[in-house]
Amino acid sequence: MPTDQVRNYVAGSWVEARASEFTDVLNPATGERLTLVPMGKALDAGAAVEAASRAFSTWRRVPANDRIQPLFKLKALLEEHFEELARTITLECGKTLSESRGEMRRAVENVEMACGIPILMQGYNSEDIASGIDEMMIRQPLGVAAVIAPFNFPAMIPFWFFPYAIACGNTCVIKPSERVPLTMRRVMELVAGTGLPKGVLNLVNGGRDLVDALIDHPSVRSVSFVGSTAVARHVYARAAAAGKRAQCQGGAKNAVVILDDCDLAMSTRIIADSAFGCAGQRCLAASIGVTVGRAKQPFAEAIGEAAARRVTGNGMDEQVEMGPVISSQSRARIEEWIGRGVAEGASLLVDGRNPSIPGGEQGYFIRPTVLAGVDPGGEVAGTEIFGPVFSLTHAETLEEAIALINSGRYGNMACLFTSSGAAAREFRSRVEVGNVGINVGVAAPIASFPFSGWKESFFGDLHGQGRDAVEFFTQQKVVVERWPSAWSRKF
Numbered sequence: 001m002p003t004d005q006v007r008n009y010v011a012g013s014w015v016e017a018r019a020s021e022f023t024d025v026l027n028p029a030t031g032e033r034l035t036l037v038p039m040g041k042a043l044d045a046g047a048a049v050e051a052a053s054r055a056f057s058t059w060r061r062v063p064a065n066d067r068i069q070p071l072f073k074l075k076a077l078l079e080e081h082f083e084e085l086a087r088t089i090t091l092e093c094g095k096t097l098s099e100s101r102g103e104m105r106r107a108v109e110n111v112e113m114a115c116g117i118p119i120l121m122q123g124y125n126s127e128d129i130a131s132g133i134d135e136m137m138i139r140q141p142l143g144v145a146a147v148i149a150p151f152n153f154p155a156m157i158p159f160w161f162f163p164y165a166i167a168c169g170n171t172c173v174i175k176p177s178e179r180v181p182l183t184m185r186r187v188m189e190l191v192a193g194t195g196l197p198k199g200v201l202n203l204v205n206g207g208r209d210l211v212d213a214l215i216d217h218p219s220v221r222s223v224s225f226v227g228s229t230a231v232a233r234h235v236y237a238r239a240a241a242a243g244k245r246a247q248c249q250g251g252a253k254n255a256v257v258i259l260d261d262c263d264l265a266m267s268t269r270i271i272a273d274s275a276f277g278c279a280g281q282r283c284l285a286a287s288i289g290v291t292v293g294r295a296k297q298p299f300a301e302a303i304g305e306a307a308a309r310r311v312t313g314n315g316m317d318e319q320v321e322m323g324p325v326i327s328s329q330s331r332a333r334i335e336e337w338i339g340r341g342v343a344e345g346a347s348l349l350v351d352g353r354n355p356s357i358p359g360g361e362q363g364y365f366i367r368p369t370v371l372a373g374v375d376p377g378g379e380v381a382g383t384e385i386f387g388p389v390f391s392l393t394h395a396e397t398l399e400e401a402i403a404l405i406n407s408g409r410y411g412n413m414a415c416l417f418t419s420s421g422a423a424a425r426e427f428r429s430r431v432e433v434g435n436v437g438i439n440v441g442v443a444a445p446i447a448s449f450p451f452s453g454w455k456e457s458f459f460g461d462l463h464g465q466g467r468d469a470v471e472f473f474t475q476q477k478v479v480v481e482r483w484p485s486a487w488s489r490k491f
């Protein structure tokens with residue numbers, strides 16, 4: 001049994017997984033091995049779900065005001081260890097320190113929001129729906145919630161779900177991505193110091209077998225998933241077939257539309273940050289730019305310059321503006337898509353392949369890449385590349401640009417850059433995506449709003465965060481009451 005494996009956190013204790021297979025966790029900036037992650041199986045899922053299930057019977061009866069006290073403590077601990085957590089994200093995921101700090105801020109925001117549960121989960125009532133009869137709707141927790149996360153936001157994404165789940169009175173099992181298990185391990189070490197009762201929050205490590213075992217476990221009542229579309233569809237179908245509540249966020253191909261009345265310098269800066277921030281490994285990354293009318297030439301030149309200027313290297317260096325991609329396999333896949341774009345007739349305005357990064361020879365680096373003249377009907381224009389590759393295509397009118405976006409299979413985000421309120425209003429109303437940015441390049445909803453997503457970017461009804469989270473993690477019970485009494489008989 002390897003001694004440096006990541007352990008599971010079950011019923012308040014750190015335990016070894018009963019796995020026989022292990023995967024290396026690598027620092028994407030250096031290729032160095034950080035630890036080993038066990039590929040957990042049904043026995044590990046079972047132990048965690050049963051611990052959560054046992055804890056549920058008492059946790060659900062704890063008053064909401066008392067349930068949020070450990071969350072206040074967690075917020076304080078996250079602030080205290082903020083920098084350390086940000087560095088852990090950069091170490092295992094590769095993004096820059098400032099991106100990791102931004103991610104941590106979003107994680108903390110969700111804890112703050114969930115502290116409002118005593119008021120957020122209130123029901124409603126009507127007196128005298130018939131003579132002497134009252135009716136009320138109360139919200140109750142469901143039971144054990146499973147949370148399954150992707151690699152690209154090791155901290156933030158589990159926080160889209162678990163603070164709300166436990167504040168509403170559920171108990172929870174979290175499965176981080178096997179590529180980035182260290183951040184949530186550290187979070188759970190902090191959770192251990194919050195006074196949260198044992199078993200309310202559990203952590204298990206593994207890959208697809210563990211995900212399936214969690215979904216299949218009869219005591220799991222809800223599944224919150226974020227990852228690629230193929231897996232989101234699988235998780236949604238499997239959970240739904242077993243009669244479970246599921247919310248599954250998938251992949252994306254986000255378009256930004258550039259009108260010729262936009263502020264070119266500002267728009268270019270914002271779009272470059274969206275396309276190349278987190279090395280393009282963000283579900284809200286701008287992936288394809290649609291220039292309209294006279295914006296074509298000036299924007300192509302400006303974004304090409306911004307791409308070529310971006311400082312790429314180890315995210316631990318504060319001067320670096322873009323880190324590596326997650327793995328050598330990801331890099332090979334992204335490079336293949338760049339080649340495919342050229343084969344489809346695009347020209348390489350900036351080629352980021354085979355970069356020379358001092359000290360990063362063993363890391364998984366690609367510099368920002370810009371493909372111009374991408375065929376809007378081709379494969380590159382419709383496929384999620386999930387790397388620092390920005391494609392350019394052109395439309396004669398805004399109408400044509402909206403039609404192009406609406407013809408895609410994904411619906412995560414679309415953005416418009418303009419100084420026209422009328423164009424912005426038209427775009428906002430007609431574009432078929434869940435998150436819209438107007439002169440904003442990463443339209444990420446804050447914790448009090450749902451993180452939306454349409455079409456193949458989302459399977460389910462209720463999204464993560466905001467009021468949707470409260471709806472998702474509670475079930476409604478309607479009570480109709482009559483209390484005959486000597487007092488009421490007097491009337």
Ligand code: NAD
Pocket residue numbers: 148149150151152153175176177178206207208209211212226227228229231232234249250251252282283384386412451453457
């Ligand atoms: P992924 O789908 O490979 O993995 C996500 C999770 O699913 C991991 O925990 C993994 O262990 C598990 N998994 C992988 N294959 C599985 C299978 N066959 N069956 C069951 N479980 C399986 O995704 P990733 O590469 O970690 O993350 C990148 C993807 O996530 C991108 O497509 C990105 O757009 C998407 N994403 C979407 C959002 C959103 O809000 N819509 C946010 C972040 C990331």
